[in-house]
Amino acid sequence: MAKRLRRAVRAWFDARYIPRAEHRDAVRDILWEVQAAGRELAELRREVETMRARLAKPVTAPVTAPVKVPDPRQTARWDDAHRLASETASAVDHLLQNEILLWQAVDRIDLEGAT
Amino acid sequence: MRVTWKPDGDVWHLGFRLDPEDGLDGTVTDGQAVRLATNSCRIQLPRRVADVHPDLLALAAWTVVAPWTTRRITFDRPVSPDLAAAVERGWGIEVGPVGGGPRAGGRLAISYSGGADSAAVAAILPDSPLVHFQRVPHPRVPNRWTHYRSDVLAKLAARTGRELTITRSDLEFTLAEPRPGYPEHHAVTAGAALMADELDLGGLAFGYELGSRWLGGGRYLLRYTPDNPMWSGDGRWGRLFQAAGLPIVLPVGGVSEAMTMRLALTSELRPYVRWCLRGDGGPCGECGKCLYKELIHAAVERRPLKTAITAARPVAAKWQKPPPYGGQEMIEYGCARVPGIETTPFGVAAGHLGATVESTSWLDHCYRPALEEIPDPWRKQVTDFMAEEVGFMTEDEERRVRDWGQA
Structure with a gap:
């Protein structure tokens, strides 16, 4: 009777507690996960170190498009066009002013003719 | 000088010929020496107008040819005796032919450039129509000033939603030196004058403020100018405009540029205010005017200066020298109020x-004698506005105006 009772009680306890073998498996799994996390952390640390090193390096000149050197014959033509435009504009200025003075002279002749 | 107007649809062509004693070199009312570029210009009105009173045509022509007229002006239509008398008394110039009656009109229009000063005037007179002058190229004169964005200013004026008349003209290109510009400051009204009968105008309001009217403006430095020949009611131009039935009205003549800035930027017109002539999408932020107006703007908002312009830049050169400066009252006002000005x-x-807030606080109030100059029909409206929005100078503060440049 006592023996049967003891077995029943043990079975009842066993049903409620995890067996030792399972504990061992669980601990091994967790350990594996911790090791994997450790490896990932080490990897991230390495990345941070590389980035820090890159930032610490002096800034190199920004990459620019290769400067296209204009053809000197072309720039000479542009300069010439600019010179011609400026000189023409200035010549027109004088032409217009001379026109005013010319009309003034014409009117003076008319005036003298009338008197 | 002999002038001829020829209408052609909506365009009025002005031609002028020098008398024997006239020359290419002339002098503007403010003393600036100018040189003539060409003897024709045109004004395009928004529509064809039936007829224009000879006094208005004479007034518009005179704003262009006055600097080069030495003895006599001959108009192509007889002007009223009052207008002839105003030119004779103001300039000592003979006027002919004379005949016909004077003109009159009812409404007050605003000569609106789009800058803070004229926007302030528009805010004070919310029902007055705007007249905007837009520079266009002259068909005979090479345009070396293509960076001047008159088209942008005209578009901004249109966006205000106000009654607006845009007149387009190349008259600024009659000036060869110092550069294209109004031969006389008043030439900005040439288009408005031609439209005055059509719009029933009886007065023209300008954005000239306390500095321009009473403190010598940009060219007369540090001088109290009650007799300002350009803008005083009883000056030669004041009497001429009066004779043409278009008296000059200066609603902001009694307040500083700090006040016009504040009034403009707190009004409905704020999004359309533009004092820079160069910027496309916004003010250029690079020119001398942008720098000067930014000082006032920062002072009004009591904030640090927002500018990329450094002391080494040519546009800032004049501020590296000792005074006097043009518009010095506003430089003092700004320097006293902008944090980190050093x-x-x-x-x-x-x-x-060495200006302080105390030494410049008179610029926060309205100078009453400026209101006394405003013609009767509009004085009360402006006075009420100033009492409500700005406040008047004390006797001591008014003395600061009269003593300007004396201390």
């Missing part, structure tokens, strides 16, 4: 001027 292009000027 590190800005105005640092040197601030050191020379």
